Amino acid sequence: MRTVNVALAERAYPIRIGQSLLAKPELILPYLKTPRVAIVTNEVVAPLFLIRLVEGLTDAGVAVESIILPDGEVHKDWPTLNLIFDGLLASRCERSTTLIALGGGVIGDMTGFAAATYQRGVPFIQIPTTLLSQVDSSVGGKTAINHPLGKNMIGAFYQPRLVLADIDTLQTLPDAELKAGLAEVIKYGFIRDLPFLEWLEANLDAILAKDPTALTFAVERSCINKAEVVANDETEQGERALLNLGHTFGHAIEAGLGFGAWLHGDAVAAGTVMAAELSARLGMLQSSDVDRVRRIFERAGLPVVGPRLGAERYIELMRHDKKVEAGRLRLILLKEIGQGIISDATPLADIEAAINACCA
Amino acid sequence: MRTVNVALAERAYPIRIGQSLLAKPELILPYLKTPRVAIVTNEVVAPLFLIRLVEGLTDAGVAVESIILPDGEVHKDWPTLNLIFDGLLASRCERSTTLIALGGGVIGDMTGFAAATYQRGVPFIQIPTTLLSQVDSSVGGKTAINHPLGKNMIGAFYQPRLVLADIDTLQTLPDAELKAGLAEVIKYGFIRDLPFLEWLEANLDAILAKDPTALTFAVERSCINKAEVVANDETEQGERALLNLGHTFGHAIEAGLGFGAWLHGDAVAAGTVMAAELSARLGMLQSSDVDRVRRIFERAGLPVVGPRLGAERYIELMRHDKKVEAGRLRLILLKEIGQGIISDATPLADIEAAINACCA
Numbered sequence: 001m002r003t004v005n006v007a008l009a010e011r012a013y014p015i016r017i018g019q020s021l022l023a024k025p026e027l028i029l030p031y032l033k034t035p036r037v038a039i040v041t042n043e044v045v046a047p048l049f050l051i052r053l054v055e056g057l058t059d060a061g062v063a064v065e066s067i068i069l070p071d072g073e074v075h076k077d078w079p080t081l082n083l084i085f086d087g088l089l090a091s092r093c094e095r096s097t098t099l100i101a102l103g104g105g106v107i108g109d110m111t112g113f114a115a116a117t118y119q120r121g122v123p124f125i126q127i128p129t130t131l132l133s134q135v136d137s138s139v140g141g142k143t144a145i146n147h148p149l150g151k152n153m154i155g156a157f158y159q160p161r162l163v164l165a166d167i168d169t170l171q172t173l174p175d176a177e178l179k180a181g182l183a184e185v186i187k188y189g190f191i192r193d194l195p196f197l198e199w200l201e202a203n204l205d206a207i208l209a210k211d212p213t214a215l216t217f218a219v220e221r222s223c224i225n226k227a228e229v230v231a232n233d234e235t236e237q238g239e240r241a242l243l244n245l246g247h248t249f250g251h252a253i254e255a256g257l258g259f260g261a262w263l264h265g266d267a268v269a270a271g272t273v274m275a276a277e278l279s280a281r282l283g284m285l286q287s288s289d290v291d292r293v294r295r296i297f298e299r300a301g302l303p304v305v306g307p308r309l310g311a312e313r314y315i316e317l318m319r320h321d322k323k324v325e326a327g328r329l330r331l332i333l334l335k336e337i338g339q340g341i342i343s344d345a346t347p348l349a350d351i352e353a354a355i356n357a358c359c360a
Numbered sequence: 361m362r363t364v365n366v367a368l369a370e371r372a373y374p375i376r377i378g379q380s381l382l383a384k385p386e387l388i389l390p391y392l393k394t395p396r397v398a399i400v401t402n403e404v405v406a407p408l409f410l411i412r413l414v415e416g417l418t419d420a421g422v423a424v425e426s427i428i429l430p431d432g433e434v435h436k437d438w439p440t441l442n443l444i445f446d447g448l449l450a451s452r453c454e455r456s457t458t459l460i461a462l463g464g465g466v467i468g469d470m471t472g473f474a475a476a477t478y479q480r481g482v483p484f485i486q487i488p489t490t491l492l493s494q495v496d497s498s499v500g501g502k503t504a505i506n507h508p509l510g511k512n513m514i515g516a517f518y519q520p521r522l523v524l525a526d527i528d529t530l531q532t533l534p535d536a537e538l539k540a541g542l543a544e545v546i547k548y549g550f551i552r553d554l555p556f557l558e559w560l561e562a563n564l565d566a567i568l569a570k571d572p573t574a575l576t577f578a579v580e581r582s583c584i585n586k587a588e589v590v591a592n593d594e595t596e597q598g599e600r601a602l603l604n605l606g607h608t609f610g611h612a613i614e615a616g617l618g619f620g621a622w623l624h625g626d627a628v629a630a631g632t633v634m635a636a637e638l639s640a641r642l643g644m645l646q647s648s649d650v651d652r653v654r655r656i657f658e659r660a661g662l663p664v665v666g667p668r669l670g671a672e673r674y675i676e677l678m679r680h681d682k683k684v685e686a687g688r689l690r691l692i693l694l695k696e697i698g699q700g701i702i703s704d705a706t707p708l709a710d711i712e713a714a715i716n717a718c719c720a
Contacts, residue, residue, distance in 0.1 A: 078438060089509040092680065117477070120504065120515045121595070144480065149449040155480045156516060235481070320452065 002216065004223040006139065007231040011159045015139060015223050017216055021166035022049055022127070025056040031162040033123050034096040038065040040084055040111040041102040045071075045129055048172055053102060053127070065091045069107070073260040076106045076146045078154075084114040098123040098161075104130035104177070105137035105264070109155070112143030116158035126160045129169040131181025131215075132265055135188075135222035138163050140230040140240075146259060150320055151251055157235055165223070167215050175301070180265025182207065182300045183246075185218050187272065188225040190293070191242045194338030196221050197296075204299055242340040245332040246272030249306070249355070252317035256309040269302035270358065278346065278354035279333040289337050305360040311352035362576065364583040366499065367591040371519045375499060375583050377576055381526035382409055382487070385416040391522040393483050394456040398425040400444055400471040401462040405431075405489055408532055413462060413487070425451045429467070433620040436466045436506045438514075444474040458483040458521075464490035464537075465497035465624065469515070472503030476518035486520045489529040491541025491575075492625055495548075495582035498523050500590040500600075506619060510680055511611055517595055525583070527575050535661070540625025542567065542660045543606075545578050547632065548585040550653070551602045554698030556581050557656075564659055602700040605692040606632030609666070609715070612677035616669040629662035630718065638706065638714035639693040649697050665720040671712040 001018035016027055037057065041050055046068050054064050067087035069080055088097070099122055101111035108126055115124035128138040144155025170178065185207075189197025199221075200207075206214035226243065233240040249271030253262055276293040279285040294304045309317075318329055328344055329351070335341045361378035376387055397417065401410055406428050414424050427447035429440055448457070459482055461471035468486055475484035488498035504515025530538065545567075549557025559581075560567075566574035586603065593600040609631030614622055636653040639645040654664045669677075678689055688704055689711070695701045 078442070082438070085507055085514060086509075089507060089513060089680075113477075117473075117514050117516055119513060120502065120517055142480065147445055147449060149446075153449060153479060154445060154477050156477055157480055320449075 002220045004220060004227055006159075006227040008159060008234060011141075013159060013161050013163065015163040015165060015227070017134075017165045017167065017220050017223065019166065019168050019212060019216075021164050022052050022169070023056055025060040025062070027164060028057065028100075028125065028162065029060060029062070031123070031125060032062065032098050034094075034098075035061055036063045036093070036096070037098045037100050037125075038067060038088055038091070038093050039100045039102050040067045040069065040107060040114070042069045042071040042107055045103040045107070049102060049129060049169060053100075065093065069110070073106055073146075073264070076110060076259075078145060081110055081114060081145050084111065085118060088114070088118055093118070093122075095119045095122055098125055100125045100127060101138075102127045102129065103133070104128065105133045108133050108138050109142070109144050109152070112141070112158055112160070113145055113155050116143055116156040121158070124158065124160045126163040128163065128165055130173055131170055131178050131219070132184060133181075134165040134170075134219050135181060136184040136226065138165070139223055139226045141234070151254060151259060165219055167212050167219065170215055171210055176263060178208070178210070179301045180263040183265035183269040183272070183297070183302055185222050186296055186300065187243070187245050187268065188222050190272065190334060190337060191245050191332070191340030192229075192338065193221070193225055196225070197338060201296060204296070208300070238342075241330065241342050242332055245334070245340050246270075246275050248318050248321050248329070248331055249274040249314070251321050252309070252314045253306050255317045255320070256313060257307060266303050269297045269300075270304060270306040273297065273304045274306065274354050274358045275331065275333055277357050278331070278350060279335075281350050281354055282333065282346070284333060284335050285337070289334070292337060305358055306355070308359045311355040314355045315348065315351060362580045364580060364587055366519075366587040368519060368594060371501075373519060373521050373523065375523040375525060375587070377494075377525045377527065377580050377583065379526065379528050379572060379576075381524050382412050382529070383416050385420040385422070387524060388417065388460075388485065388522065389420060389422070391483070391485060392422065392458050394454075395421055396423045396453070396456070397458045397460050397485075398427060398448055398451070398453050399460045399462050400427045400429065400467060400474070402429045402431040402467055405463040405467070409462060409489060409529060413460075425453065429470070433466055433506075433624070436470060436619075438505060441470050441474060441505050444471065445478060448474070448478055453478070453482075455479045455482055458485055460485045460487060461498075462487045462489065463493070464488065465493040468493050468498050469502070469504050469512070472501070472518050472520070473505060473515050476503055476516040481518070484518065484520045486523045488523065488525055490533055491530055491538050491579070492544060493541075494525040494530075494579050495541060496544040496586065498525070499583055499586045501594070511614060511619060525579055527572055527579065530575055531570055536623060538568070538570070539661045540623040543625035543629040543632070543657070543662055545582050546656055546660065547603070547605050547628065548582050550632065550694060550697060551605050551692070551700030552589070552698065553581070553585055556585070557698060561656060564656070568660070598702075601690065601702050602692055605694075605700050606630075606635050608678050608681050608689070608691055609634040609674070611681050612669070612674045613666050615677045615680070616673060617667060626663050629657045629660075630664060630666040633657065633664045634666065634714050634718045635691065635693055637718050638691070638710060639695075641710050641714055642693065642706070644693060644695050645697070649694070652697060665718055666715070668719045671715040674715045675708065675711060
């Protein structure tokens, strides 16, 4: 088992990464305030992992409630969040009850937001079961639900007490979701970790074959990168924005097609290609660099072109993103491969040209 | 103008108390991140005070959006909260836009929760226009909405950057609401400020006659008491619980009759008498002390007996309160007049007897 520490002063917490962690309640017990938990999961994840987790905790003397939600990004909304509150209140969960998110990013984001707001805040543990949630959404304390007018528009910064990334859960993950998670893994290489990018280029086949050793390394290295960024900038005032490489373009794709039509990671991959293309147009990357960006995503089976919504519609949707300040688009670009930068003053014509160059 | 500082390290903020403050945008400008605000108010408050505030800010070069909600505790729910999000998103308010709550406790709690969660947190200013909100709910950062199964069950601790208590707004306040606010003012005397209680006993008539000098003093002294408690214990791990004197009983009254049937302060007054009665049964107060509690509430026109729901129903409802830990009722009692204490182990029979003695 590997441990990555997220250094956030009084809110510091460990990420445990390894195999067979779900069956080890002793990893969880030290982080409970009282021996009572409510596990939030969904109808797809529950049959795979819920019983294993519940049995271990129950045998260890923990009282367990389970709340099973419908699956999917389309349910990342208030009515579904309210099912969590209904369950907590019906079983009279208290301020000291720990909420455990068992599932992917949607479950993690919603359970985290429920933990942040149930009785103004209860203890929270993340057990991410997808690659995307293990390397990205479970680390850093961003929680949210969607609003019809925007993704993740309602939420909170709320840190878990513990993240448990059991690599074994990835063995049952559909290939499409594994690949979508890979988009975020590759992102860390592009924005701040060239040696990791080179390792990924050399070991991509092992990851795609779900080799546990390769997966453990990729998750650990991703979490180290994310934890460093988050520790430097918890509430996204500066450096943390680099993690949004490809995300502003990606959010436009997701919002333009309707949330759920594309996997988040697929949108990020196509969006990252757009950001790279734009970086080349602004003279920061060579066209061979943009090819390198395209190549690794293609090898991972990820899309490198976006849907043809029209450049104006893209920009309209991008302006509606949370990352907009004073009406100005803030984009993450690549100064070079392995070094992201924040740009507040990119000419609109260049953005449009980059989008047009990267749409099918 | 008087200023009370809430000493919360990097989240410290001032409370300004005085007359004609609504017409002084220069008090607000230093606390804006950008010259853009969204004012949230309700249909009763808007005709009285909104134009004055908007004109001042607009003249000072601030872009102002207004969101007007229906009035009343029954609307302290998700659908109404969502009207705030709809308004913010429709007008594309950004992370740097400041939310201003203009109204009573319901508006303050809902706007604060919207500020805590819109795009994971935007700047927030409170302009309380009722006595209750000026002396209690606008100070301390508690924000929330109700759930059908419990009051304030969904919320966050989120501090404003500034509280502006314009005493002039109390001149149009209905008497019933002035009295309900007085219940909380009197509470500070009982739990920690005997000299203030004695001042209130001597000056109650001036307050009821809405004398500005008396009101200003009462608001300032209340805010000083609340600010001290909150600074010592921001997230209610200990001392802050003292502020709940009368509230666990009071919440049972509000929940038992349906939220909105009784004003919150009325329920707190009757609940405080129950707490005093219970304190006497446990040997801490004399019966003359309980009479003193009853007398000041009666002089203020506040109820001193609760509705006859039955002691078992009271206790059932009290157990559903957020303040419950491990199934155990935590009550605030009076060790003596002017000194509250937290009790976790009050015998159920005594609680029932106290309730029965204080119901009509």
